[in-house]
Amino acid sequence: MRITQIDLKHYRGFRNEHTLELHQPGKNILIYGENGSGKSSLFHALKQFLNASDQNLAFADGRNIFAEPNDNGYVKLSLHDGSQPTTYEWSAQNTLDTSKPEILAARKFSGFLEYRDVLKTHLLTPGDRVNLFDLLINTLLVDIENPFTPGFTFGQNWKDLNASIPRDNRRTSEIASLQAKIDKFNDGLAIKLQELESQLTKVFTYFNYGNVKLSFALSSLVYRRRDKRDDNRIDGQKVILRVKFGSEDLQGKHPQFLNEAKLSGIGIAIYLAALLLNPTPQNDLAILVLDDVLIGLDMSNRLPVIDIIRNHFANYQIFLLTYDREWFEILCQQFVEIDGQKWKAFEFYCSDDNQLEIPVIAARGKAVTEYLMKANDYFKLHDYKAAAVYVRTAFEALIKNYCDKRSIPVPYKEKAKELKSENFWNAMESKIPADIVKDVKTARSVVMNPLSHSRIVAVFQAEVQKAIQAVTRLQEELTSQLSNDKLKVISSVLTKLQSGIGQPAQSEKTRIEKLSIHQLKQLEQDLPSFSALPDLLSWLNLHALP
Amino acid sequence: MLEYFEQIIDGLVYELYLPEDLNAYDFAFANILQNENLPALDDIQGNELEALRAIFQHLYAQDNPIRRNLFLLDTIPVIRMIEGKA
Numbered sequence: 001m002r003i004t005q006i007d008l009k010h011y012r013g014f015r016n017e018h019t020l021e022l023h024q025p026g027k028n029i030l031i032y033g034e035n036g037s038g039k040s041s042l043f044h045a046l047k048q049f050l051n052a053s054d055q056n057l058a059f060a061d062g063r064n065i066f067a068e069p070n071d072n073g074y075v076k077l078s079l080h081d082g083s084q085p086t087t088y089e090w091s092a093q094n095t096l097d098t099s100k101p102e103i104l105a106a107r108k109f110s111g112f113l114e115y116r117d118v119l120k121t122h123l124l125t126p127g128d129r130v131n132l133f134d135l136l137i138n139t140l141l142v143d144i145e146n147p148f149t150p151g152f153t154f155g156q157n158w159k160d161l162n163a164s165i166p167r168d169n170r171r172t173s174e175i176a177s178l179q180a181k182i183d184k185f186n187d188g189l190a191i192k193l194q195e196l197e198s199q200l201t202k203v204f205t206y207f208n209y210g211n212v213k214l215s216f217a218l219s220s221l222v223y224r225r226r227d228k229r230d231d232n233r234i235d236g237q238k239v240i241l242r243v244k245f246g247s248e249d250l251q252g253k254h255p256q257f258l259n260e261a262k263l264s265g266i267g268i269a270i271y272l273a274a275l276l277l278n279p280t281p282q283n284d285l286a287i288l289v290l291d292d293v294l295i296g297l298d299m300s301n302r303l304p305v306i307d308i309i310r311n312h313f314a315n316y317q318i319f320l321l322t323y324d325r326e327w328f329e330i331l332c333q334q335f336v337e338i339d340g341q342k343w344k345a346f347e348f349y350c351s352d353d354n355q356l357e358i359p360v361i362a363a364r365g366k367a368v369t370e371y372l373m374k375a376n377d378y379f380k381l382h383d384y385k386a387a388a389v390y391v392r393t394a395f396e397a398l399i400k401n402y403c404d405k406r407s408i409p410v411p412y413k414e415k416a417k418e419l420k421s422e423n424f425w426n427a428m429e430s431k432i433p434a435d436i437v438k439d440v441k442t443a444r445s446v447v448m449n450p451l452s453h454s455r456i457v458a459v460f461q462a463e464v465q466k467a468i469q470a471v472t473r474l475q476e477e478l479t480s481q482l483s484n485d486k487l488k489v490i491s492s493v494l495t496k497l498q499s500g501i502g503q504p505a506q507s508e509k510t511r512i513e514k515l516s517i518h519q520l521k522q523l524e525q526d527l528p529s530f531s532a533l534p535d536l537l538s539w540l541n542l543h544a545l546p
Numbered sequence: 547m548l549e550y551f552e553q554i555i556d557g558l559v560y561e562l563y564l565p566e567d568l569n570a571y572d573f574a575f576a577n578i579l580q581n582e583n584l585p586a587l588d589d590i591q592g593n594e595l596e597a598l599r600a601i602f603q604h605l606y607a608q609d610n611p612i613r614r615n616l617f618l619l620d621t622i623p624v625i626r627m628i629e630g631k632a
Contacts, residue, residue: 101571104621150553151620151629279613 001081001102001285002026002317010064010073012041013350013359016386020361022344024080028318030336030364032328033348038359039321043114043291045075046319049090050107050287053099059092079285102285108143109286109316111275113293118267121241122255129252132216132270133237136189140274141196146188154192157185161221165232169225178223182234186220192277193218193239199273203312206304207265212258213244214266241266264296265304272308281315289319294327302327306334332364349393360393368394368401368475375468384464391464392421392448395440395471399424402478406431431481433516435544436473443467473518480517489520493527501530508533511540519543547602553616554579554605560625567624573615 004026008014013036020042022029033039048057063073074091079102088097097103120135142155149157161181166174193216200214219238226232243254243266250257254266275288288309294302309318322328328345335343345364362370371394378387403410403424410427413419425444429437447467480486490513497504504512515523523539530536557575561568568574582605590597605612619625626632 101618101621101623105618108617108621145617147549150549150556276608278608279617280609282611282614284614284618 001079001106001283003077003285003287004080004085005076005078005087006042006045007074007076007078008042008045010067010071011045011059011075012062012064013038014041014045015064015066016383018359018361020346021363025082026080026317027342027344028335029320030328030331030343030345031319031321031348032325032345032364033321033323034350035323037348037350038361039323039348040114040291041359042319043112043289043321046077046287046289047112049075049077049088049098050103050110052090052095053104054107059090059095063092081283106285106287109278109281109284110288111271111316112289112291113268113271114291115293115295117271118264118293118296121267121270122263130241130255131237131252132239132241136193136239136274137237140271141189141192141277144192144274144277146185147191148184148188154185154189157181157188161185161234165223165234167232169232175223182221182223186218189239190218195277196270196273199276200269203273203276203308204265204269206308207262207269207301208304209262209265211246212262212266214269215242215244216240217242217252241270260296261298261301264294265301268293268305272312276312286316287319288313288316289321291321292323294322295324299327299330302330306331336364360390368397371397372468372472372475375471379461379464379468382461384461387464388447388467391443391467391471395444395448395474396421396424398471398475398478399428402482403428405482432474432477433514433519435519436470436477436516439466439470440474443470473516476518477516486517486520489517489524493520493524496524496527497530497536500527501532501536504533504536508536508540511544515544547599550602550606554612557612557616557619560619564624567622571622573619573622575612575615578611578615 002022002025004022004024006020006022007017008019009017018038020029031039031042044062048062051057052059059073059075067073072091072093074089074094076087076089078085078087080086081102088100088103090098117139120139121132122130137154137158141153143153145151145153146157152160161178164174164178164181166178169175197215204212204214217240219236219240221234221236224230224233224235240252241254242252243250243258245254245257255263258266290305294305320331322331332345336345347362347364349360360371360374362368362374371390375387375390375394378384378390399421402408406428408424408427408431410419410423413423425440432440443463443466447463477486480489493512494504494509512520512523522543526539530539554575558579561573561575584601585597587594604610607613620629620631623632
């Protein structure tokens, strides 16, 4: 069972409706997204959807604060089990879908990991050691069943232990009962930590830190009666991660000795190893969502993660989210370009509007077309501001791609992010037909820039429409230039002219070469009606700029 | 190991009393175990504990459907109610 479509409306950063189409049989996805573009909103949408029933999560807590109060929001997952699709919804109106068995099963199998979680594996506690007890019991093993308490997980055990601490130490039977529970907890945890250690060794091997060995040192829980300082309590919550570096045992102080890459590698390996304690998903929904967990690793240290995913998580639907463009491109080469049937890449952007952030989502490679489609959709809904954001995003993607493909020099900036669309546009403007340049310039000054910023301006329907048309024509022009189509059409037009009405003058040829692809096609259509060369001149005077 | 065998027995009991509820979600224990051709305890030759440990390891393997079904048993609505998890 896999997710074939995700629909989000008014959830966290996603104001209005947004859809991610994952096709059948439910592709794995890679997402590149700038900060604030909605990556983490998607991460939390998936995580909270699966946990909504078990943790009594309310949709209202994650509702987009700018959404119209009466306009209902939702997170919808369309799942396909190989025979038929079913859509499940989590919203203020529908909380029942998230308690269905297939969703509860997905919650048990799935893993969600973000960079903050990785940090927890190397935070030093006041005793100057890395103590993983809380992380293990409240996160990694929270849903893992304690083999000594069938049907009950370590998370449930831990809650039960804390609820069973007697108030009065004269109640000896309560103390005995608690002690029995503590014993089962200790025994179960010891066994699970052995299994975890074995999985961890397997996963960590991929990172090739041959001189680093990992193991766990567990202290048993004990019941302590109240003393001068503290009340009755359970002590001994200690699971020290023992890291051996070469011949040295770092005694739980490894964050002081290991570099960031090794620490991140250890953290990621612990999380993934914990997931591998679960049985293998069969026809169950199981997703693994990694949100920028590799930012502490350089490129060579990130590559092992690709192998781990390939070799150990083949039964999972993978979601890899990153803000690192270079890493995204590597992942695309490794997954999407090799196996496009199973992988799909998306790009998330964000309008830099201070009043209203609008995530902009598109499939990689089809981004400009999708942005323009969205612009048209919002235009039809009379949301001109959103339409302008999409037009501008399409424009920026177009010109960056053109400069890149044509190797057009742009001013150097130490930080690539500081490059403005102005830099790209100025560098390429001379290569674009004048009529398109004129329309794009108007669109930029009248619609795209002011509307996409936090100024209050009058919005005119016709101007937004003209902006969409201008960028659509620019797309057509650039695409044809890049694919050499334009040269073919120019050559065909000149040949037809020569064989029909005669050889045009050089000045007319130059004007023809400067026509946009759209105009060239129009000229090709009108050619049969020309009887002599003056007809061509009239046509150029009417349709083309001097 | 003993606890895991107990869990399997619990699963069999649920299936015995609530066959429709389990079948509705494609959960089964009896059929899978029958296909395993497990020996009767009295028929085990040699070291019984070793033989039981080998059976346990097989049934506890991560890709064994019994392990998966036990893992997900408490996602079935009626079981959730019985176990106080609904």
